Amino acid sequence: MSKSLLITGGAGFIASHFIHYIRQQYPEYHIINIDKLTYAGSDTNLKHITFTENYDFIKGDIADEQLINHIFSDYDIDGVIHFAAESHVDRSIKDAKTFIESNVLGTTVLLQAARNAWNKAGELDKRRFYQISTDEVYGSLELDTDKRFNEQTPYDPRNPYSASKASADMLVKSFGHTYDMNIVTSSSSNNYGPGQHAEKLIPTIISNALHGKPIPLYGDGKNVRDWLYVKDHCRALDLVFHEGKTLEKYNISGRNEQSNIELALMICDILDHLKPKTYSHKELITFTDDRQGHDRRYAVDDRKIRTTLGWKPLMTFDAGLNKTVEWYVDQWEKVTL
Ligand code: NAD
Ligand code: TDX
Numbered sequence: 001m002s003k004s005l006l007i008t009g010g011a012g013f014i015a016s017h018f019i020h021y022i023r024q025q026y027p028e029y030h031i032i033n034i035d036k037l038t039y040a041g042s043d044t045n046l047k048h049i050t051f052t053e054n055y056d057f058i059k060g061d062i063a064d065e066q067l068i069n070h071i072f073s074d075y076d077i078d079g080v081i082h083f084a085a086e087s088h089v090d091r092s093i094k095d096a097k098t099f100i101e102s103n104v105l106g107t108t109v110l111l112q113a114a115r116n117a118w119n120k121a122g123e124l125d126k127r128r129f130y131q132i133s134t135d136e137v138y139g140s141l142e143l144d145t146d147k148r149f150n151e152q153t154p155y156d157p158r159n160p161y162s163a164s165k166a167s168a169d170m171l172v173k174s175f176g177h178t179y180d181m182n183i184v185t186s187s188s189s190n191n192y193g194p195g196q197h198a199e200k201l202i203p204t205i206i207s208n209a210l211h212g213k214p215i216p217l218y219g220d221g222k223n224v225r226d227w228l229y230v231k232d233h234c235r236a237l238d239l240v241f242h243e244g245k246t247l248e249k250y251n252i253s254g255r256n257e258q259s260n261i262e263l264a265l266m267i268c269d270i271l272d273h274l275k276p277k278t279y280s281h282k283e284l285i286t287f288t289d290d291r292q293g294h295d296r297r298y299a300v301d302d303r304k305i306r307t308t309l310g311w312k313p314l315m316t317f318d319a320g321l322n323k324t325v326e327w328y329v330d331q332w333e334k335v336t337l
Pocket of ligand 1: 088
């Protein structure tokens, strides 16, 4: 069946991959991509999306109530897949306000518009609002334990970014319970792959190494993140959107925990082969002041999505990291040539 999907934040890292993916899987779907094109939204990410009659891009703010209501009256939206957010923890520590505006207020505006439109159509319990969330909402784990967050773990956000995402998740859940809206949520671990903004850890390591600049690792470099290849995440998102149960939540994990220092060393090894210098890139690793309130470790238990929806990641970390580094090297060479 043909569907019209409103995808928010489609010029960002994950959602731009998702749009490529969904257009290959379901070419009959009409995609409406709304993005404010903040510093994080990139024309490069959109370049690969062919502008055909079943794709529309709207430059706009999800917190703009009038615009969002217009979109719901102009299009017969069957589902919302909500990615748009301010996504960088360090920025949220410097200034939380835009995180509240986009992540909390923006989500509320979308929920209300969807609720009104779908209520009028008598389809409130059928059309789906999918909230894309993060493992950060569960808080932080100690190193050297086997503990993981599962879908029942109480929320314990510890920085303004994760607090804004946790608030948005709770608003989504509340609309599901209060108005019988068909909502679903997933929380994934750290994504990596081509096209991620330069401010995030993996692009920072690659870019600084290529430029011969210090590679900054916060604190002792032992903080652990669980890395998931972005295309594997897209496959999971497709399954949750189409087959996930209403009001439920799904954790999505790469089952691939790495400390920041291990990760930096791996990337330097790849670059030592790809772009050899007179010294090893590892010599550029520099320990800096720690991030304030730096969460020590994230790890999510993903057994639910594996057993109920049959998902598992297909990309190995070795192959995914090589592919990612090669992509950034290629971009860097184009720019510096
Ligand atoms: P990103 O920062 O690369 O992209 C976010 C996009 O949202 C940008 O294109 C930006 O222009 C747009 N945007 C921001 N505020 C907006 C607004 N008010 N109105 C319209 N558009 C707006 O983010 P990402 O890393 O691709 O993350 C996408 C989603 O996935 C976010 O909700 C994030 O919380 C979640 N998530 C990310 C990761 C990760 O590792 N990157 C992991 C788990 C969950
Ligand atoms: O220069 C750096 N040096 C460094 O040591 C940067 C940018 C980060 N770090 C550390 C902090 C974290 O321990 O690396 C780790 C990863 O940092 P980020 O790339 O900023 O990601 P993180 O804070 O883990 O959050 C990410 O995953 C969850 C995304 O940015 C969020 O949007 C997502 O929800």
